[in-house]
Amino acid sequence: MRYVDVILPLPLDGTFTYSVPEGMEEKVVAGMRVLVPLGKSKKYIAMVADVHSEKPDFNCKPIEGVLDSYPSLLPQQYRLWQWISDYYMSPLGDVYNAAMPAGMKSTEKFKPKMELYVELASSYRNEQALHVALNMVQRALKQSKTLTTFLALSHWDSLEGDTPREGIKKVTKEELMNEARCTAAVVKALIDRGILFTYELEVGRLNTAGESHLDQIKPLSMPQQDAYNQILMQMLKKNVVLLHGVTSSGKTEIYIHLVRKAIEEHRQVLYLLPEIALTVQIMERLHKVFGDRLGIYHSKYSDAERVEIWQKQLSGHPYDVILGARSAVFLPFQKLGLVIIDEEHETSFKQQDPAPRYHARSAAIVLANMYPEAKVLLGTATPSMESYYNARQGKYGLVELKTRYKDIQLPEIQVVDVKDLRHRKMMTGVYSPVLLAAVKEALKNGEQAILFQNRRxxxxxxxxxxxxxxxxxxxxxxxxxxxxxxxxxxxxxxxxxxxxxxxxxxxxxxxxxxxxxGTERIEDQISEIFPEARIARMDLDTTRTRNAYERLISDFSSGKTNLLIGTQMISKGLDFDKVSVVGILNADSMLNYPDFRAYEHAFMMMAQVSGRAGRKGKRGLVILQTKNPTLPIISQVVHNDYDSLFKGILEERRMFHYPPFFHLINVFLKHKHEKICQQASLELGKTLRGWFGERVLGPDKPAVARVKTMNIRKIVIKLENGIDQKKVREYLKYAQQIMAKDPRYGALQIYYDVDPM
Structure with a gap:
C-alpha cells in the first residue's frame, strides 16, 4: 500500500497522511496536486510532499484524484516553502496558500477572469460627432466630466477629422469610474444615450512581446562598465553582492547587461521589484530587449495569467527572465542563475498580513543558494542598514557607483523652515513661497513637478x-x-x-x-493655485487596478500630465525625463514616527524622492519643507551623506540591541475581549521571561491596539546574533502549546513576526 503526506491550503502546521487507491500508485509523485477529503463533506486540493509505504497508526482516508501529469512544485520550491515556514514560524499551509495562484488550489473549474471595458460608439468617432456628444451632456455635469475623462484616458480627445488616431487606448469601466470619480449609474447613463458601450475582454494574457534583441542593448558608460566588471569579480568570491549606486546612475542598464550574460549562459533570471508601479515602467525597457523571453508576475495580474505563467515555468520553454513583485519568489525555476533585487531597502518586500510574514529579499537569497552557482545582486541608492552592514563586514560583496549617468549633478536641495515662515505668516496652507515659485517656473518652462506627501x-x-x-x-x-x-x-x-x-x-x-x-486635499488645493496644471495623483486610492498604474505613469512620462502628487509610491525608482522640481511637503511626519527605523526610512524616502528631480539634461531642484531644519538627518539628505547616517544609526542600534546586531521577533496576541487578551499576554510574557530573561520586552499595547474588532497585545524578543535560532523557535512553539491547552484561551490567536520592518 502507498501513502502520501500532503500539505493542505489551510493555516495548519505540518503534513497530513492519505492512502493511495489501487491504480493511482504510478501516477503520484512528490510535487503533484491531489484532491483529498477533509471532515465529512469538504474537499481540498492538496500538495504532495512525500510518497512512502509507511502505514500510519490510524485509519487514513484515500485520495480522490490526481490533478497533474507532472509535478506542479519543484524540489527547490518545496525546500523554500519549508525554510519560510520554519524561519518565519508560519504554518506550512499558509505558505502553500501564499505561494500558489488561487486557480491551482480551487476545486472549481478554472475560468479566466474577464474585465469590462468601455468604448466610444462608432457613430461618434469623428471630430464633428464628438462635439455633438459633448453638447448633449453639457447640462449633466457628472456625465460631462465622465465623458471628458474617458476621452482623455482613451486619447480620443486628440482626434483630428474622421481618421481615428493610432494611439487609442483601451479603458476599463473600473478605471474610468476611478479616474472620473463617478458611480456606475453615470457610466450607464452615457451608455443609455448611445455615446459609450461596454464589452468584455479576458484579462491577462502571457507576454507575446515578440523576439528578443540581445544585440541591441545600449553600451555601458565607463563608470557603469567599471561597476559591471567589479560585480562579476565580486561574484567569483561572494554569493550576494550589493550595488550601492546613487539615484539616476544607470543601475537598470547594468542589470540588463547581467541578465543578457545569464541568458547567454542558458540560466534563468528572477528580477524582483518592490512596487507594481515600478514593474510597469521597467517592463517596457525589458520588453524591448528580451521580448517574449520576459514574463511578468505580480498580484495585480489576473489569476488566469498567473496560473498560465506558473505552468509555463514548468514547461520545456519557460521564461528566461521573470520580472515581478515579492510573490514572484515562489515561482518554479528550473535553472536559476541570477537574482536581482532592485531597491533592496524597500519595506514593501516584507509581507505584513496575512501569514507567512516573509521578507522576499531573504527568501530570494535562500532560494538562490539552492541552485548551483546562482548569484544575488542587491541594488539601491539607499541600502538597508542590514545589507550595508553585511557588505561592510565582508559577508556580501560591495560595489559603489557614485556618479550619475552622463555626469548629471545630483539635485540641489533647498531646506525651507516652515515654522519660521508660519510665524511670519508667509505660508499658503502647507506650501512655502519658494515651493510655489519653483513649481510655477517649472510649469511655465514646459517641465514637470512632483509633490510628495506620505498620507493619502x-x-x-x-x-x-x-x-x-x-x-x-x-x-x-x-x-x-x-x-x-x-x-x-x-x-x-x-x-x-x-x-x-x-x-x-x-x-x-x-x-x-x-x-x-492628505494627497486628495493637496490635489484640490494645487488645482486652485495652478489652474493651468495637468494634475495626476498616485496613491493607493487611484491605483486599484493594474491599468491605473500604467495609465498614470505613461501619461506623466509622455507629458500628458505635468504635476504628479503622490505618497511613497512615487519615491521608488520611477524614471521621468522632464521632472525639474520635487517638493517634500512635510519631512517631519516621517521623522516623528514611533519606530527605531524612522530615521533610516525617512532618509531613504527623502533621498529616493529627491532622486526623481533633474534626471536628464539639467540639474533638478528639491524643496524640503520641515519645522526642524537643524536636525542632522536633514543635512545628511541635503549632502546625500549615507555613510554619516549609517555610522550614527549603527552606534544607536548597537547600544539599544537592534538589528543588525540583534534579531527581533514580535509576538502578537489577539482576542475579542480586552481583559482576556491582556491576561494572556501577561502570562505569556512571564513564561517567555523565564526562558529568555531581559531579552523580552512587554507585553504592551501596539500603536493601534484594536483592528477588525480584535484587541491586540505585543511582546518583543531581542536575540543577539549567534544565538541558537532553532532552539528559540522550539521554545516559542512550546509556549504557544501551553497557552492553547488553557480553556480560557480557546479563541486566542498567537502569531509571530520574525525580523519585523
Missing amino acids: GFAPMIECKVCGWVPKCKNCDVSLTLHKSINLLTCHYCGYTYPVPTECPNCGSTELMGRGI
Missing part, C-alpha cells in the same frame, strides 16, 4: 471645532480618514466606510473641520 485621503481626520470630538472606527482603534471625492470617512485598517456626519454627535455643533492634509 483628503484629511487624516475630522474634528469638532467646539468640543474636539474625532470620529473613530467602531472596529479598530484608529480615527477615520476623510475622502472628499466619495464623501466618506474610511478606516485604512479594516476598509470600513462611514458617511460624513453633518453635525457632531457629542455636542450637536455643525462646525466640523478637517485636520491635517
